[in-house]
Amino acid sequence: MTDEQSGAPQPAGGNALPCAVVRKRRTNVSLIWLVPILAAVVGASLVVGSWLQAGPDITISFQSAQGLTAGKTPVKYKDVVIGKVDKIRLSGDRSHVLVKVALEKSAKAFATKGTRYWVVRPRIGLGGVSGVDTLFSGAYIGADTGDSNAPEDEFKGLENPPAVTHGEPGKSYTLHADDLGSLDIGSPVYFRRIQVGRVVSYQLDKDGKGVSLAVFIDSPNDRFVDASTRFWNASGMDVSLGANGLKVNTQSLATVLAGGVAFQDPGGPHDTTLAPDGASFRLFGDETTAMAPPDGEPQYIRMRFDQPLRGLAVGAPVEFLGMNFGRVVSIRMDYDEKTQRFPFIVGAVVYPERLGQAHDKLLALAKAQGDNADLSHMVGKLVEHGLRAQARTGNLLTGQLYIALDFLPHAAKVHYDPDAHPLQIPTAPGSFDKLQQQMADIVDKLDRIPFDQIGNHLNDSLASLDATLKQVNGKTLPALDDTMHDARRTLGTANDTLSADSPLQQNVGQTLEELQRTMRSLRVLTDYLGVHPESLLRGRSADPQPLERKPTAPVHRSQP
Numbered sequence: 001m002t003d004e005q006s007g008a009p010q011p012a013g014g015n016a017l018p019c020a021v022v023r024k025r026r027t028n029v030s031l032i033w034l035v036p037i038l039a040a041v042v043g044a045s046l047v048v049g050s051w052l053q054a055g056p057d058i059t060i061s062f063q064s065a066q067g068l069t070a071g072k073t074p075v076k077y078k079d080v081v082i083g084k085v086d087k088i089r090l091s092g093d094r095s096h097v098l099v100k101v102a103l104e105k106s107a108k109a110f111a112t113k114g115t116r117y118w119v120v121r122p123r124i125g126l127g128g129v130s131g132v133d134t135l136f137s138g139a140y141i142g143a144d145t146g147d148s149n150a151p152e153d154e155f156k157g158l159e160n161p162p163a164v165t166h167g168e169p170g171k172s173y174t175l176h177a178d179d180l181g182s183l184d185i186g187s188p189v190y191f192r193r194i195q196v197g198r199v200v201s202y203q204l205d206k207d208g209k210g211v212s213l214a215v216f217i218d219s220p221n222d223r224f225v226d227a228s229t230r231f232w233n234a235s236g237m238d239v240s241l242g243a244n245g246l247k248v249n250t251q252s253l254a255t256v257l258a259g260g261v262a263f264q265d266p267g268g269p270h271d272t273t274l275a276p277d278g279a280s281f282r283l284f285g286d287e288t289t290a291m292a293p294p295d296g297e298p299q300y301i302r303m304r305f306d307q308p309l310r311g312l313a314v315g316a317p318v319e320f321l322g323m324n325f326g327r328v329v330s331i332r333m334d335y336d337e338k339t340q341r342f343p344f345i346v347g348a349v350v351y352p353e354r355l356g357q358a359h360d361k362l363l364a365l366a367k368a369q370g371d372n373a374d375l376s377h378m379v380g381k382l383v384e385h386g387l388r389a390q391a392r393t394g395n396l397l398t399g400q401l402y403i404a405l406d407f408l409p410h411a412a413k414v415h416y417d418p419d420a421h422p423l424q425i426p427t428a429p430g431s432f433d434k435l436q437q438q439m440a441d442i443v444d445k446l447d448r449i450p451f452d453q454i455g456n457h458l459n460d461s462l463a464s465l466d467a468t469l470k471q472v473n474g475k476t477l478p479a480l481d482d483t484m485h486d487a488r489r490t491l492g493t494a495n496d497t498l499s500a501d502s503p504l505q506q507n508v509g510q511t512l513e514e515l516q517r518t519m520r521s522l523r524v525l526t527d528y529l530g531v532h533p534e535s536l537l538r539g540r541s542a543d544p545q546p547l548e549r550k551p552t553a554p555v556h557r558s559q560p
Helices: 031-053 105-110 253-258 287-291 357-368 375-384 431-448 451-497 503-531
Strands: 054-062 074-077 080-090 097-104 116-120 123-125 128-130 140-144 154-156 170-177 188-191 194-204 211-218 230-233 238-242 245-249 261-264 280-284 299-305 317-320 323-333 344-350 387-393 401-407 423-425
Touching: 054 105, 074 105, 080 105, 097 105, 188 211, 230 287, 261 287, 280 287, 317 344, 357 375, 375 387, 375 423, 387 423
Parallel strands: 054 154, 074 140, 170 280, 188 261, 230 280, 299 423, 317 401
Antiparallel strands: 054 097, 074 080, 080 097, 116 140, 123 128, 170 211, 188 194, 194 211, 230 261, 238 245, 299 344, 317 323, 323 344, 387 401
């Protein structure tokens, strides 16, 4: 093709180079590019939608990651999934694990202060079995929100599920005890042997002298807790042996195994004001102590005993006129240089308010007399009337002792100092100690008896008696035998003489007949003289002639 044919412009010279000619072509887009474009748009929309729907990310620390899997383990609240575990890693000091959780946007309220997280897995304990459903579905993280709205993204997970979830109806109370006993988180709380709550937590007091427990009473049973309610540890069994036989008392089988708490109102009039949420109560060791009248302020007293106190132990009761007044808290030995003896110093805690009206009247009497209304001055008046402390035997089988405060009518006068601290109570030997002293005196008297001399004299007396018996057997008994033979012959003769056929018996019979006739004549004479006393002077008159009897005429009776 020539330049003319091509239509390209020619340069002026003959040897000029040809010029390039630019021609415009029409382009067409292929439909195959629509697929990746649409995929990119859909992906971008999904990313944007996921970003818009994503909730906050939080980090939860646990002791271990047992049962947790990144990208799989869900976070649930009331069995509704509100998030998922995104990542699990160790902490910098390797003491715990950090679990990163991606919450849903609707669950942003769980990224606030007060929210609690824990791992729900199968747990078997004395308090029961929990998390059984996770045997098939796997472990998950449970959540419970709080009341705060302040944002938070780092949380410390609970190692055990909380006993009470947020918003559960009921009230929480604090119980103070000397020790925890067999109680644990989840231990039941009973009212009239019906479970109405549970123990939710416990901790040592700041001074380390006790334990504080938090219990939760479900609604509507929390209305039974008032200002006078008494709580006691119902763990185990209470076994008592009395006049009515053996008694075993327990709340339920669960309290025997896992422990438990029970509460009830005291008898008689009391304050029925409902206890507010968070109120504090004392946790007593048993029901008997809990339902007893209030002890009031304790008082410390000290007693000095000169006799041994074998059988007295810490915790032994202190009784006033047979009523439980306190308990022994210390027993220690002392040394007295003057008497060269080892007395015992017994310390006890007593509760004067246990005396009830007696304490109130003594207090009022002390105030009326102008004395100090304290225990020391009130006891001083009682000491003047013979109040003494004695160590008495409480059980003859075990030999256990207790302290008895009683009035002794012939107690010796003692010096009492009402200003002494602590309060000193004078003592007196107990009845058993007196019995031992009397037995010792009897043994001393028996030791002073000359048993050897008495034995020697007794031997001499027995020898003399033996000689006398030999003489009796050799001489006296044969002579006595002859005498008895003569006596038998004499009695035989007397028997023959007194027989019915003997002349003596016949003469005696005739004599008695004559005497009988004489007595009869004498009776006739006395009868006659009684009728005719003049015969003593005139003599007996002649008997009158008998009268002739005339015949009588017959009597005729008329016939009817």
